[in-house]
Amino acid sequence: MPTINWYPGHMAKSRRMLAEQLRAVDAVVELVDARAPLASANPDLRALTRGKARLLVLNKADLADDAATSRWLEAYRAKNVMAMRFNSNGGRVKEMLERIARATQPSVERAAARGVKKTVRLMVVGIPNVGKSTFINRLNGASVAKASDRPGVTRAKQWVKLGPYLEMLDTPGMLPPRLDDQQRAQTLAFLGSVRDQILDTQELAGALLRRLAHLKPDLVRARFKLPETIEWLGAETSLTAPSLPGEALLEAACRGRGWLLSGGRFDLERGAALVLDEFRAGKVGKISLELPEV
Numbered sequence: 001m002p003t004i005n006w007y008p009g010h011m012a013k014s015r016r017m018l019a020e021q022l023r024a025v026d027a028v029v030e031l032v033d034a035r036a037p038l039a040s041a042n043p044d045l046r047a048l049t050r051g052k053a054r055l056l057v058l059n060k061a062d063l064a065d066d067a068a069t070s071r072w073l074e075a076y077r078a079k080n081v082m083a084m085r086f087n088s089n090g091g092r093v094k095e096m097l098e099r100i101a102r103a104t105q106p107s108v109e110r111a112a113a114r115g116v117k118k119t120v121r122l123m124v125v126g127i128p129n130v131g132k133s134t135f136i137n138r139l140n141g142a143s144v145a146k147a148s149d150r151p152g153v154t155r156a157k158q159w160v161k162l163g164p165y166l167e168m169l170d171t172p173g174m175l176p177p178r179l180d181d182q183q184r185a186q187t188l189a190f191l192g193s194v195r196d197q198i199l200d201t202q203e204l205a206g207a208l209l210r211r212l213a214h215l216k217p218d219l220v221r222a223r224f225k226l227p228e229t230i231e232w233l234g235a236e237t238s239l240t241a242p243s244l245p246g247e248a249l250l251e252a253a254c255r256g257r258g259w260l261l262s263g264g265r266f267d268l269e270r271g272a273a274l275v276l277d278e279f280r281a282g283k284v285g286k287i288s289l290e291l292p293e294v
Contacts, residue, residue: 206246
């Protein structure tokens with residue numbers, strides 16, 4: 001697969017803005033995708049926000065495997081990282097606000113000692129399409145931050161008042177300037193954090209089907225109506241065989257779901273778009289792409 005890299009000019013601008021605004025905030029809320037918490041964490045953000053109180057949110061937890069998410073939370077607890085799972089489309093708002101209060105308690109108490117009722121200011125950070133704006137809207141109870149299921153929609157900072165003494169800064173999604181780990185870059189592409197327009201979506205969808213067939217073969221087989229074995233180059237090959245190319249899986253999905261053109265030809269363009277969309281929307285099932293290291 002061609003090298004994946006995407007770092008448009010607005011991300012460099014966002015990095016400078018983020019560094020400037022850090023002095024004005026009391027804590028940082030970093031969102032990662034619960035399906036791939038390691039790949040979707042930007043090390044640059046962690047370095048930039050060092051020294052600030054931090055809450056890690058495994059967002060889109062409703063799309064991830066529950067047992068895998070529990071393992072991730074245990075791993076973070078072992079490293080003394082304050083982390084919790086959340087679903088921005090129906091999350092535990094009260095618990096999230098309690099976690100935020102706990103993370104910012106030291107700065108509130110310092111202000112109280114000076115006789116000041118402090119307004120807590122938080123910065124919400126994360127890679128593109130991890131759900132930052134939707135997260136803020138969920139906590140606010142109304143759509144105040146522009147949200148989309150495409151990466152790169154938020155281009156400027158936006159302060160949102162969540163209460164008389166709580167404000168959140170929505171920031172644009174930011175990737176590292178270079179994606180040197182191409183397996184991680186591919187995972188980000190699966191999640192929709194890299195623009196599909198710069199990718200070969202047919203190759204990407206085939207690679208995703210290979211990954212999903214390895215992780216959750218029954219769910220993939222049921223969703224895309226795949227047989228247990230696929231004929232490829234004159235031989236029957238198991239759905240989960242590492243040697244089975246993504247191209248064969250995408251063709252099988254087109255056949256199973258009826259994504260065909262005239263003459264029975266596979267509609268690979270449509271099939272690739274639907275495979276990616278259905279995974280990202282959780283229609284294939286609750287699947288995690290990563291597990292914490294043992």
